[in-house]
Amino acid sequence: MTIPDSEAERTSLGWALIGAKGIFTPPALILTTAFFGFAGLCREAGISWEESAFMTAVVWALPAKIILLGAITAGVSLPAAALAVALSSMRMMPMVVALMPEMRGPKTRTPTLLFLSHFVAITAWVFAMERFDKVPRDKRAAFFGGFAVTLTALNTVLVALVFNLMGQLPALATGALAFLTPVYFFTSLYGSARDRSGRLALFFGMAALPPAHWLTPGYELLVAGIGGGLAAFVCGAFLDRRARTN
């Protein structure tokens, strides 16, 4: 997306519309594919289409939602589910922290930023960080809002639609759609991991689940996530140190 210099005088609404057009960029389209899979997953978990759409709008971060769905499927209690989601959503804080200095203009009010922060997730964050330098500072909140709010609204409607259309599909197609989610997350997290520990965490977290499933049923996600994450962190630090000394 290119923004000519002559359009520097564009209004906030104009910038919001340019942001909204961003839903046709590859990362937004890939995320939308993942939401097709999410709708399939919701159906598998046995929740209603209203609950699926509600979850999409109020949680928005896809990893948090699939952890919540996993907790619902496994019959995990509310406090354990909330703790697992809180641990997974902790990432939001450094992401928002990194985004705020870029997005805050001289007149941007904190309530506006609090509202917009709800729409921060991996895709919108990457989209904004890549493009903010081409947007005038006082129009960045409008630009971000145009993109992120549209993306959330579109995918909320899509989850409701796909969930209902899926009733017509054979079980194999539903299963194939639901399998989009694990593949999407594995590949996108591996690609966006900043350090060795992040990549190791994908393998360690997966490997830790079967023993955790067997030893601590009901808490397997938490146990495998924290255990696998700690192991990956220690291993990554060890390998980094060895790479440095060699």
Next chain:
Amino acid sequence: MSDWVYSDAVSWWPYVFILLGGWLPTDVWRYLGVVSASRIDETSQAAALARTIATALVAAVIAQLVFYPSGALADIPTWVRIVSLAVGFAAHQAFGQRILVGIFAAEAVIGLHALAALAG
């Protein structure tokens, strides 16, 4: 509603479960990020540990979907799910880390297995 697990026995309970189990523990971090934007060091060890645990949690969910799924996913044999994820990841690595390539390769494995099952 016994044991505070998800159930649709009471019509409003699923929504309360989603709000308290999903919305609150997610948005609280976003809001904290807004109000503490000038005070957090993104490059600190603590921030790196938080990212690693968050990634491992998602990996645990991926493993749950691959090893212990329910519904239509369970109709796909376990070895096909494992091979599908492995092939998807291998294709993603081989073709410039493109997510769509990984997704297509993984889905092709599921499709081929379905065709083979139909033919056999």
